[in-house]
Amino acid sequence: MKRRLDSEQDSNKRIRLQDTQGRSRAVRVTPPPPAPAKIISKAEPQQPRPRINKLTPARPFPTVPAAVSATGPRSAHKEGKNLICITRKTPLATYLRRCKNVIINDGYKTLHLSAMGAAIPHLLQLVVALSPILPFAADEIHSTVTTGTMEVHDEVLPDDEDEDITYRTRGKSTLQVVFKIGDGEFEGDTGSAKRPAAAPRPKQKPNPNPKPAARAPQASSSSTRVVVAEPDQDEMES
Numbered sequence: 001m002k003r004r005l006d007s008e009q010d011s012n013k014r015i016r017l018q019d020t021q022g023r024s025r026a027v028r029v030t031p032p033p034p035a036p037a038k039i040i041s042k043a044e045p046q047q048p049r050p051r052i053n054k055l056t057p058a059r060p061f062p063t064v065p066a067a068v069s070a071t072g073p074r075s076a077h078k079e080g081k082n083l084i085c086i087t088r089k090t091p092l093a094t095y096l097r098r099c100k101n102v103i104i105n106d107g108y109k110t111l112h113l114s115a116m117g118a119a120i121p122h123l124l125q126l127v128v129a130l131s132p133i134l135p136f137a138a139d140e141i142h143s144t145v146t147t148g149t150m151e152v153h154d155e156v157l158p159d160d161e162d163e164d165i166t167y168r169t170r171g172k173s174t175l176q177v178v179f180k181i182g183d184g185e186f187e188g189d190t191g192s193a194k195r196p197a198a199a200p201r202p203k204q205k206p207n208p209n210p211k212p213a214a215r216a217p218q219a220s221s222s223s224t225r226v227v228v229a230e231p232d233q234d235e236m237e238s
Contacts, residue, residue, distance in 0.1 A: 052168075053155040059085060060114045060176065082108040086115040086123045095126050100133060103181065110184040113177040116150065120175045127177055136181055144178040 018024040061083045081102050086095065102108050115123035131141050149171045156166045 048159070051157040051159075053157060055153050055155060057116065057150060057152040057172065060174075061085075061112070081106055082111045084111065084113050086113060086119050086126065088119050088122055092122065092125055092129065096129060096133060099126070099130055099179075103134060107187040109181040109187060111177075111179040113179060114174065115176075116174050117172050120173065123175055123177060127179060130179065134181070140182050142180045144180070146176045146178075148174045148176070150174050 014026045014028050016024050016026050062080075064080065084095070084098070099111060102111065113123055113126065127143055131138065134141070151169050152172050154168050154170065156168055158165065
């Protein structure tokens, strides 16, 4: 009759083992210890998570340099084109095309690239992929990487509208890369970009046979008198 292995009678069961030389020995089988009972405790009710409004962090450098008009078109900006902030929303191909135009067309030999938080891997991919597409030798391109931490602020919105908004501060990792080619000296045009002047309008040639101007009709000097006869006083009374 077969017995269940998990029964108490099998606690002292032995198994006979035989080695390669034909010798056998008995081994006692010990059942595994029972698993500890799970302790179920009543957890405290979780508090609702506060509503947080993340404020925009400060940029490492201004969007428009101080020497450039902020109201003018972006195409007229010459300074500050080599200061680029990297974000996850912009594709990598867009940054590659932009950096290549700044180096080749504008004459910049030094790029200042900055990224924060989740955009740091995007910046590292840009630095690695930028060198092969430039017409410079590999020993002329140098990169300096600097890591840091920036404090950013968040608004904590209360559930009750009568309460005031509180602020909290947290740290966010940053990465700055200085991408330099050769000595890094600027080789482009330092003057501001100007729009091409409009072509002058052609002058009208004078007409050799001008037509006489039409004269306005003048009023006749002769006038006709109109005489009205008044009735006599006697006829009016009758």
